[in-house]
Amino acid sequence: xxxxxxxxxxxxxxxxxxxxxxxxxxxxxxxxxxxxxxxxxxxxxxxxxxxxxxxxxxxxxxxxxxxxxxxxxxxxxxxxxxxxxxxxxxxxxxxxxxxxxxxxxxxxxxxxxxxxxxxxxxxxxxxxxxxxxxxxxxxxxxxxxxxxxxxxxxxxxxxxxxxxxxxxxxxxxxxxxxxxxxxxxxxxxxxx
Amino acid sequence: xxxxxxxxxxxxxxxxxxxxxxxxxxxxxxxxxxxxxxxxxxxxxxxxxxxxxxxxxxxxxxxxxxxxxxxxxxxxxxxxxxxxxxxxxxxxxxxxxxxxxxxxxxxxxxxxxxxxxxxxxxxxxxxxxxxxxxxxxxxxxxxxxxxxxxxxxxxxxxxxxxxxxxxxxxxxxxxxxxxxxxxxxxxxxxxx
DNA sequence: CAATTAACTGGACTACAGTCCGTTTTCGTG
DNA sequence: CACGAAAACGGACTGTAGTCCAGTTAATTG
Numbered sequence: 001x002x003x004x005x006x007x008x009x010x011x012x013x014x015x016x017x018x019x020x021x022x023x024x025x026x027x028x029x030x031x032x033x034x035x036x037x038x039x040x041x042x043x044x045x046x047x048x049x050x051x052x053x054x055x056x057x058x059x060x061x062x063x064x065x066x067x068x069x070x071x072x073x074x075x076x077x078x079x080x081x082x083x084x085x086x087x088x089x090x091x092x093x094x095x096x097x098x099x100x101x102x103x104x105x106x107x108x109x110x111x112x113x114x115x116x117x118x119x120x121x122x123x124x125x126x127x128x129x130x131x132x133x134x135x136x137x138x139x140x141x142x143x144x145x146x147x148x149x150x151x152x153x154x155x156x157x158x159x160x161x162x163x164x165x166x167x168x169x170x171x172x173x174x175x176x177x178x179x180x181x182x183x184x185x186x187x188x189x190x191x192x
Numbered sequence: 193x194x195x196x197x198x199x200x201x202x203x204x205x206x207x208x209x210x211x212x213x214x215x216x217x218x219x220x221x222x223x224x225x226x227x228x229x230x231x232x233x234x235x236x237x238x239x240x241x242x243x244x245x246x247x248x249x250x251x252x253x254x255x256x257x258x259x260x261x262x263x264x265x266x267x268x269x270x271x272x273x274x275x276x277x278x279x280x281x282x283x284x285x286x287x288x289x290x291x292x293x294x295x296x297x298x299x300x301x302x303x304x305x306x307x308x309x310x311x312x313x314x315x316x317x318x319x320x321x322x323x324x325x326x327x328x329x330x331x332x333x334x335x336x337x338x339x340x341x342x343x344x345x346x347x348x349x350x351x352x353x354x355x356x357x358x359x360x361x362x363x364x365x366x367x368x369x370x371x372x373x374x375x376x377x378x379x380x381x382x383x384x
Numbered sequence: 385c386a387a388t389t390a391a392c393t394g395g396a397c398t399a400c401a402g403t404c405c406g407t408t409t410t411c412g413t414g
Numbered sequence: 415c416a417c418g419a420a421a422a423c424g425g426a427c428t429g430t431a432g433t434c435c436a437g438t439t440a441a442t443t444g
Contacts, residue, residue, distance in 0.1 A: 010440065011393095120354065186381070189381070241423055248401080
């Protein structure tokens with residue numbers, strides 16, 4: 001019934017070429033310095049192809065991050081506690097914030113570009129929805145009565161790549177991680 | 193000794209023209225839709241002049257916001273408590289978050305452009321420094337031992353115009369304001 | 385294996401941000 | 415008022431993001 005719409009061979013070939021070219025240029029020159037023109041040229045592909053496939057730079061970078069991101073999501077959905085299921089909501093929130101911060105520190109440049117390439121990009125990407133949903137469920141469980149949906153957004157705000165980049169100019173990574181933990185703790189405690 | 197370097201008459205005239213033109217176009221077409229070319233044309237001024245004076249769109253918008261921003265800063269520095277001096281640090285933080293949120297809701301479009309025109313713009317503007325410093329001082333007083341500097345950044349993160357814009361697509365302003373209050377409360381409570 | 389068709393391709397094209405630099409204007413000084 | 419330096423002007427110029435569409439190519443079908 002549902003025909004499986006397979007990816008055409010040339011399309012697959014070009015996708016691979018583009019991702020390899022992008023990875024190479026980003027490694028050599030830094031993510032921000034590389035233009036889409038340059039990626040297309042290095043990949044031996046027209047601009048139209050590049051944009052048709054990835055939408056914009058944010059999409060291209062997101063494709064490069066896909067594996068790492070999926071791995072973190074797997075650990076959340078079915079990995080060992082406290083990040084995975086089994087621990088208390090409070091512990092899982094703390095574990096998420098810590099793990100996400102690690103992920104962020106490791107891929108700060110890519111994430112910053114992916115989140116800021118177009119206005120509001122961060123909040124439209126599928127993965128933001130994932131992180132938000134995960135936190136909202138845990139917060140609702142840990143703090144019944146609170147506006148878990150909003151608080152999840154608020155807790156993700158200081159995890160924005162651009163925010164962390166700016167803060168890292170004054171505070172080192174350890175302070176940021178510790179501060180985030182304090183913030184998570186504060187939010188998880190049911191205050192009078 | 194220090195010669196007072198006055199602003200030249202033509203410079204003043206053009207500055208006024210540009211700000212009037214920008215205000216008009218922003219009002220008519222929305223901030224995002226107006227190009228710098230259009231502002232220069234409407235003002236009857238060359239692009240070079242526009243960029244020399246305001247740097248980029250972020251700077252132009254910041255100039256338009258200047259009055260409102262200064263007013264809020266005045267109220268913080270010397271207005272009545274709890275926003276101004278005299279109230280407890282916790283109350284002043286709460287009052288700041290509420291007042292800043294109002295300011296944000298009132299000028300969301302301008303602020304979003306001003307914060308996102310160039311990468312990291314938000315954190316370079318002088319006013320960010322002001323808000324941060326204010327919060328850091330209050331937090332240090334209310335939570336001795338905590339990393340007030342980092343926590344001030346973290347509390348400003350969900351007050352980013354782009355963040356609020358994105359969240360407003362799901363939560364109305366009242367929920368955002370209430371959520372911010374909860375967040376501020378959580379941060380001010382000295383937990384075990 | 386030829387015909388069909390849907391998807392993919394690539395580069396010319398538009399619009400915008402931001403720079404550069406030769407020219408013009410202002411304003412203090414003699 | 416004339417002059418010269420400093421400041422400001424403005425528009426041509428460069429580089430980039432993103433669009434568009436006429437031509438090409440891969441899969442499918444009889």
